Amino acid sequence: MKFNIALLAGDGIGPEVTEQAVKVSEAVAAKFGHEITWKPALTGAAAIDAVGEPYPDSTHEICASSDAVLFGAIGLPRFDNDPSAPVRPEQGLLKMRKKLGLFANLRPTFTFPSLLDKSPLKQERIEGTDLVFFRELTGGIYFGEKGRRDEGETAFDNCVYTRAEVQRLAKKGFELAMTRTKKLCCVDKANVLETSRLWRETVQAMEKDYPEVEVSYELVDAVAMRLVQWPNSYDVLITENLFGDILTDEASVISGSMGLMPSASMGEDISLFEPIHGSYPQATGLNIANPMAMVLSAAMMFEIAFNLPEEGKAIRNAVNAALAEGIVTEDLADGGKAYGTSEVGDWLAANI
Amino acid sequence: MKFNIALLAGDGIGPEVTEQAVKVSEAVAAKFGHEITWKPALTGAAAIDAVGEPYPDSTHEICASSDAVLFGAIGLPRFDNDPSAPVRPEQGLLKMRKKLGLFANLRPTFTFPSLLDKSPLKQERIEGTDLVFFRELTGGIYFGEKGRRDEGETAFDNCVYTRAEVQRLAKKGFELAMTRTKKLCCVDKANVLETSRLWRETVQAMEKDYPEVEVSYELVDAVAMRLVQWPNSYDVLITENLFGDILTDEASVISGSMGLMPSASMGEDISLFEPIHGSYPQATGLNIANPMAMVLSAAMMFEIAFNLPEEGKAIRNAVNAALAEGIVTEDLADGGKAYGTSEVGDWLAANI
Numbered sequence: 001m002k003f004n005i006a007l008l009a010g011d012g013i014g015p016e017v018t019e020q021a022v023k024v025s026e027a028v029a030a031k032f033g034h035e036i037t038w039k040p041a042l043t044g045a046a047a048i049d050a051v052g053e054p055y056p057d058s059t060h061e062i063c064a065s066s067d068a069v070l071f072g073a074i075g076l077p078r079f080d081n082d083p084s085a086p087v088r089p090e091q092g093l094l095k096m097r098k099k100l101g102l103f104a105n106l107r108p109t110f111t112f113p114s115l116l117d118k119s120p121l122k123q124e125r126i127e128g129t130d131l132v133f134f135r136e137l138t139g140g141i142y143f144g145e146k147g148r149r150d151e152g153e154t155a156f157d158n159c160v161y162t163r164a165e166v167q168r169l170a171k172k173g174f175e176l177a178m179t180r181t182k183k184l185c186c187v188d189k190a191n192v193l194e195t196s197r198l199w200r201e202t203v204q205a206m207e208k209d210y211p212e213v214e215v216s217y218e219l220v221d222a223v224a225m226r227l228v229q230w231p232n233s234y235d236v237l238i239t240e241n242l243f244g245d246i247l248t249d250e251a252s253v254i255s256g257s258m259g260l261m262p263s264a265s266m267g268e269d270i271s272l273f274e275p276i277h278g279s280y281p282q283a284t285g286l287n288i289a290n291p292m293a294m295v296l297s298a299a300m301m302f303e304i305a306f307n308l309p310e311e312g313k314a315i316r317n318a319v320n321a322a323l324a325e326g327i328v329t330e331d332l333a334d335g336g337k338a339y340g341t342s343e344v345g346d347w348l349a350a351n352i
Numbered sequence: 353m354k355f356n357i358a359l360l361a362g363d364g365i366g367p368e369v370t371e372q373a374v375k376v377s378e379a380v381a382a383k384f385g386h387e388i389t390w391k392p393a394l395t396g397a398a399a400i401d402a403v404g405e406p407y408p409d410s411t412h413e414i415c416a417s418s419d420a421v422l423f424g425a426i427g428l429p430r431f432d433n434d435p436s437a438p439v440r441p442e443q444g445l446l447k448m449r450k451k452l453g454l455f456a457n458l459r460p461t462f463t464f465p466s467l468l469d470k471s472p473l474k475q476e477r478i479e480g481t482d483l484v485f486f487r488e489l490t491g492g493i494y495f496g497e498k499g500r501r502d503e504g505e506t507a508f509d510n511c512v513y514t515r516a517e518v519q520r521l522a523k524k525g526f527e528l529a530m531t532r533t534k535k536l537c538c539v540d541k542a543n544v545l546e547t548s549r550l551w552r553e554t555v556q557a558m559e560k561d562y563p564e565v566e567v568s569y570e571l572v573d574a575v576a577m578r579l580v581q582w583p584n585s586y587d588v589l590i591t592e593n594l595f596g597d598i599l600t601d602e603a604s605v606i607s608g609s610m611g612l613m614p615s616a617s618m619g620e621d622i623s624l625f626e627p628i629h630g631s632y633p634q635a636t637g638l639n640i641a642n643p644m645a646m647v648l649s650a651a652m653m654f655e656i657a658f659n660l661p662e663e664g665k666a667i668r669n670a671v672n673a674a675l676a677e678g679i680v681t682e683d684l685a686d687g688g689k690a691y692g693t694s695e696v697g698d699w700l701a702a703n704i
């Protein structure tokens with residue numbers, strides 16, 4: 001098959017880890033007989049510097065006309081001081097999500113048996129953890145009307161959801177649950193919020209279409225607790241944008257493998273794949289950043305965007321082999337030999 | 353001194369643990385020469401059954417005219433099915449917070465050296481954890497306009513904050529920080545929400561009044577992570593209502609001593625003290641519930657509402673002694689002898 005992939009390397013370590021994902025994807029393409037055309041485009045601070053805008057129209061056109069987007073990381077320390085300034089890398093992220101219609105953010109949290117000791121949680125708490133969040137990504141309080149009144153003394157943010165928005169996200173959750181242990185948890189705050197009550201009643205009404213899926217409804221504060229207590233008691237979770245922001249980050253650290261976690265953001269037409277880690281500016285150019293989360297994001301791209309599970313599996317197997325053989329960057333080296341970012345990428349590509 | 357204390361025992365185990373707090377408070381009063389008049393009042397399911405309302409006016413009058421409120425726990429399983437029904441125990445809670453003006457919810461999370469093994473986190477992660485949240489409790493998305501439009505197909509919840517609301521909460525945080533390690537963390541989502549930007553700019557403007565306090569600003573998603581990674585890196589945290597709901601529950605489980613955690617909800621005129629645990633209906637009447645969180649809530653009452661730190665200390669010392677001597681309920685007995693709720697209460701009262 002032939003694919004066009006928009007390549008948004010971004011800032012900090014983004015370009016160097018993206019380079020490894022390209023190498024590995026090319027190795028997969030060579031092995032399985034595919035042809036990839038890479039379409040690089042600017043985003044984040046790099047785009048602000050070049051054209052004054054973190055998600056320029058030219059980048060949007062490239063993304064919208066590609067078969068998938070591979071995204072590195074964005075953000076640089078010089079943007080840290082004023083999180084409300086209008087021209088910031090993250091504003092580009094929100095604009096991109098909205099314009100590409102990436103309404104479903106998929107975030108797996110799983111354990112690598114060899115890395116259990118990296119978790120802040122005790123081993124018996126995380127063993128077997130393999131959960132997936134579907135976070136709604138283009139609605140809720142992120143995108144509702146916001147502003148000031150009373151000469152700036154009062155601020156407001158409106159959280160809005162329509163039934164259709166809930167349905168399309170929940171549908172993803174039900175379908176994913178059907179391919180796994182058929183357990184779905186809807187996370188809301190239905191004892192306080194009207195939007196949560198809409199979420200809950202909408203999901204309840206969909207239960208009849210998936211009679212095999214066992215659905216539970218849990219309050220967001222209870223989930224914030226149980227995620228730390230017994231993360232391995234969850235399977236698929238669905239939730240709205242802000243709760244998802246908080247809970248997926250919380251979940252990402254419990255496995256101790258945060259630097260290995262990929263993610264996907266799915267729309268009707270296009271999907272985007274990115275590691276959950278940030279742009280790690282201190283490591284830029286040092287060839288020390290761990291490229292595995294980025295490479296696993298490419299695996300998700302093959303699986304989800306191109307529906308090619310074997311290709312994804314080939315990448316996952318290579319990563320597991322690298323972990324088993326200690327072909328790892330310094331964050332995982334534990335006093336043993338630390339390989340460089342590009343050496344790990346080379347090894348993975350050679351072992352596809 | 354003479355005090356009137358409104359006693360809202362509530363549902364489930366509420367009455368039995370409250371009874372122990374009364375015993376212990378009476379022992380404190382006897383020792384230090386105070387006189388307490390208890391004013392029992394209905395709340396929660398008990399109030400719904402009696403008068404059809406979870407926070408009746410009669411209860412409000414008793415609370416508003418007392419020197420402090422001691423609150424047990426509310427909620428019963430028969431209310432679990434429909435979290436949006438208008439007559440529910442929790443609706444009474446929200447009404448009570450608003451009508452009593454309890455704008456600042458104080459939630460300490462600390463470790464008991466003898467209970468470190470109860471935490472889901474590894475010991476080195478939690479050792480020395482001693483953090484306090486101040487959660488705003490009468491504003492934000494909990495109390496903003498909410499409803500439906502488009503014939504019920506669209507739901508909305510409005511989050512609103514005024515500068516004055518932020519200031520009075522932040523003031524509590526700064527003042528508490530001054531009595532501790534002078535570190536304050538303001539938790540917000542200023543890269544997305546206008547209300548968070550108001551929070552941040554308001555707190556920034558207050559920094560000059562507390563030059564000794566070192567203030568940091570962290571995004572709520574980052575805090576959700578670091579709370580699991582290094583809870584002992586925090587001291588005082590301030591945040592808005594919904595973030596506080598999620599993060600204080602998350603924090604409560606990391607120490608492993610959730611069943612021992614008290615809380616205070618403070619207003620301009622009156623404060624309320626309650627354990628963070630729920631009404632634990634399965635244990636009702638069995639004399640097995642741990643009364644220590646409730647008893648420590650009474651300690652906070654002496655310290656905060658009556659400004660009597662010695663009296664609070666006497667209670668805390670008794671609890672520590674009981675833990676050291678194994679005078680504990682079954683949740684902490686670890687195979688050793690389990691004492692009953694009232695026996696633990698008796699022991700604590702006798703050891704004041």
Ligand SMILES: CC(C)[C@H](C(=O)O)[C@@H](O)C(=O)O
Pocket residue numbers: 090093094245543544573
């Ligand atoms: C950078 C920020 C706007 C973003 C979000 O809140 O969605 C980030 O935290 C994320 O989760 O991707």
Ligand SMILES: CC(C)[C@H](C(=O)O)[C@@H](O)C(=O)O
Pocket residue numbers: 191192221442445446597
């Ligand atoms: C019961 C519920 C309304 C309440 C809240 O969300 O404030 C509870 O979770 C709490 O934290 O006291």
